[in-house]
Amino acid sequence: MSTLRLAVALALASSAALAQSPGLGTRISEADTAAWDISILPDGTGLPAGSGTVAQGAHIFAAKCAMCHGEGGKGSPAGNALVGGAPLASGIETTKTIANFWGYPTTLFDFIRRAMPFQQPRTLSDNEVYALAAYLFAQNKIIGENEVMNAKTLPQVKMPNRDGFIIRFPDRI
Amino acid sequence: MDKFEVVAGNGLLHRRAFLRGGSAFAAAVTGYALARSATAAPLADAPWSREMGAAMPPVQAPSRFEKHVVRTLSNPNNELRNSHARTPHQMLQGTITPASLHFTINHSGVPDIDPAQHKLAIHGMVRQPLVFTAESLSRYPMVSRMGFVECGGNSAPMFSNEPIQATAQALHGLVSSSEWTGVPLAVLLDEAGVDPKAKWFVAEGADSLALSRSIPLKKGLDDAMVALYQNGERLMPGNGYPMRLLLPGYEGNMNVKFLRRIKLVDQPAMSYYESRTYSQILPGGKAYRFYFVQEVKSFITHPSFGHALRGQGYYEISGVAYSGNGRIAKVLVSADGGKSWGEAALQEPVLPKAFTRFRMPWRWDGRPVVLQSRAWDEAGNVQPLRAEFVAQRGETKKPPNPLAFPNQHYNSLTSWAVDGNGEIKHVYA
Numbered sequence: 001m002s003t004l005r006l007a008v009a010l011a012l013a014s015s016a017a018l019a020q021s022p023g024l025g026t027r028i029s030e031a032d033t034a035a036w037d038i039s040i041l042p043d044g045t046g047l048p049a050g051s052g053t054v055a056q057g058a059h060i061f062a063a064k065c066a067m068c069h070g071e072g073g074k075g076s077p078a079g080n081a082l083v084g085g086a087p088l089a090s091g092i093e094t095t096k097t098i099a100n101f102w103g104y105p106t107t108l109f110d111f112i113r114r115a116m117p118f119q120q121p122r123t124l125s126d127n128e129v130y131a132l133a134a135y136l137f138a139q140n141k142i143i144g145e146n147e148v149m150n151a152k153t154l155p156q157v158k159m160p161n162r163d164g165f166i167i168r169f170p171d172r173i
Numbered sequence: 174m175d176k177f178e179v180v181a182g183n184g185l186l187h188r189r190a191f192l193r194g195g196s197a198f199a200a201a202v203t204g205y206a207l208a209r210s211a212t213a214a215p216l217a218d219a220p221w222s223r224e225m226g227a228a229m230p231p232v233q234a235p236s237r238f239e240k241h242v243v244r245t246l247s248n249p250n251n252e253l254r255n256s257h258a259r260t261p262h263q264m265l266q267g268t269i270t271p272a273s274l275h276f277t278i279n280h281s282g283v284p285d286i287d288p289a290q291h292k293l294a295i296h297g298m299v300r301q302p303l304v305f306t307a308e309s310l311s312r313y314p315m316v317s318r319m320g321f322v323e324c325g326g327n328s329a330p331m332f333s334n335e336p337i338q339a340t341a342q343a344l345h346g347l348v349s350s351s352e353w354t355g356v357p358l359a360v361l362l363d364e365a366g367v368d369p370k371a372k373w374f375v376a377e378g379a380d381s382l383a384l385s386r387s388i389p390l391k392k393g394l395d396d397a398m399v400a401l402y403q404n405g406e407r408l409m410p411g412n413g414y415p416m417r418l419l420l421p422g423y424e425g426n427m428n429v430k431f432l433r434r435i436k437l438v439d440q441p442a443m444s445y446y447e448s449r450t451y452s453q454i455l456p457g458g459k460a461y462r463f464y465f466v467q468e469v470k471s472f473i474t475h476p477s478f479g480h481a482l483r484g485q486g487y488y489e490i491s492g493v494a495y496s497g498n499g500r501i502a503k504v505l506v507s508a509d510g511g512k513s514w515g516e517a518a519l520q521e522p523v524l525p526k527a528f529t530r531f532r533m534p535w536r537w538d539g540r541p542v543v544l545q546s547r548a549w550d551e552a553g554n555v556q557p558l559r560a561e562f563v564a565q566r567g568e569t570k571k572p573p574n575p576l577a578f579p580n581q582h583y584n585s586l587t588s589w590a591v592d593g594n595g596e597i598k599h600v601y602a
């Protein structure tokens with residue numbers, strides 16, 4: 001079959017499939033998905049306006065996070081430590097931490113904003129999330145004490161283990 | 174006395190010994206004779222045969238004599254952490270996990286979702302963002318398929334440097350298999366009109382963590398489904414009611430439950446669960462990321478830890494085999510710790526990315542044995558032997574808490590040692 005005929009055949013098949021769709025989805029504008037659209041991509045796509053400092057983050061952490069994650073993020077029986085971590089070569093059961101494992105800074109912003117505090121998820125303001133990210137990066141010596149996190153600076157934070165991964169099934173992507 | 178062909182050490186019999194009638198296979202060179210059974214007592218009516226039975230409930234539950242057949246819970250008091258409920262494989266047969274016994278992992282409890290108010294949004298890199306409800310999806314052409322779902326952390330206790338003495342439920346209870354019915358995701362994506370530049374989609378749940386995973390669009394357009402039904406009834410709350418993503422053969426956590434949002438994107442989001450929890454550390458310190466496929470695996474459920482053999486003679490060895498790469502092609506069973514192997518019968522139907530039950534006739538002579546199974550899938554993948562698996566993936570320095578997850582994606586062998594008294598232990602062989 002020629003390329004042209006193949007293209008025509010595919011186009012026909014595609015339009016036939018469209019015609020067969022029951023078409024019962026309700027249209028919504030992209031803007032109206034905003035309240036649910038909390039996905040942050042590694043290149044920073046989706047990061048909201050706002051900013052936060054390490055010092056602001058320390059206050060917020062003490063008030064809203066330390067009851068589970070311990071003073072300064074050192075951990076407690078109720079919550080994982082958020083500071084430190086053994087080298088990954090210590091063993092396959094090494095606890096994965098922000099400092100020793102996480103590959104992308106955006107993951108931290110995304111997870112705090114979507115899931116924390118555990119009992120009141122999605123109650124933090126975007127400024128608070130930026131401040132907490134700044135605080136936790138600084139506690140782990142990944143950024144300096146005076147750095148400010150915002151949509152521009154956060155994706156540029158270089159995580160120590162960024163290059164520590166092997167894609168298991170590249171042919172599936 | 175019939176004779177049966179012996180195919181491997183310690184009394185493994187030919188897989189068709191009983192399927193076509195034993196005497197047809199009596200012409201064995203080296204045959205075991207099965208002893209005649211003992212004499213039974215004279216028959217008499219039991220009380221339940223002499224009175225009218227109980228009223229039928231609207232939803233029936235198992236017999237009161239089966240109350241021990243339950244899932245085991247890691248967090249029974251719903252403390253502020255994740256919870257696991259494990260399937261009791263050593264007490265089940267066949268290939269379908271009852272919905273009430275399907276494994277469940279929830280990272281922040283089970284949400285109580287009103288299906289009339291639940292919505293599924295498809296947006297991002299699409300021509301027209303759309304919202305679906307359970308009611309609108311129920312009008313779409315549906316498909317049903319058998320499919321296993323397995324947590325990436327299933328069998329994590331097998332990474333222990335010493336064998337943990339525990340049941341198949343405790344070791345492998347985070348996999349189950351069901352018939353799933355729902356709408357092909359490709360139909361919904363087609364209706365929204367996917368931008369050719371989109372390469373991934375982020376799936377997100379309506380649970381309090383808004384659990385999210387990035388999935389290659391390739392899988393979404395292949396055999397992914399928005400599932401509404403499980404074994405004919407609506408999804409159980411713990412399995413994603415009122416709708417979940419089903420990605421046949423892919424890591425359980427990617428099969429996002431309580432599905433409320435699909436966003437088409439051009440890159441993976443590197444969400445917490447994909448870039449942390451289910452990325453696994455390898456010996457030496459590198460880590461695997463995007464471990465989508467649950468690879469070929471099998472384990473013996475009967476007999477297994479917690480059972481006891483009551484006297485020598487005939488038993489059926491059986492278990493489950495499955496592969497995220499397709500159908501099971503072959504299962505071998507050993508009763509001598511891997512020195513010799515016999516091919517097990519595969520119970521039909523053998524379906525892709527679903528449980529296959531294997532069966533192996535066996536005559537136990539009362540001496541100690543070590544039982545193992547090893548599966549191959551139709552793509553030619555084979556379950557790795559433990560020595561080679563541990564060399565590549567490592568093991569712990571000391572035995573972990575059996576409820577902990579020292580690592581992910583174990584698919585090597587499981588070995589059960591039967592001693593001369595018929596007691597069963599978990600061993601590495």
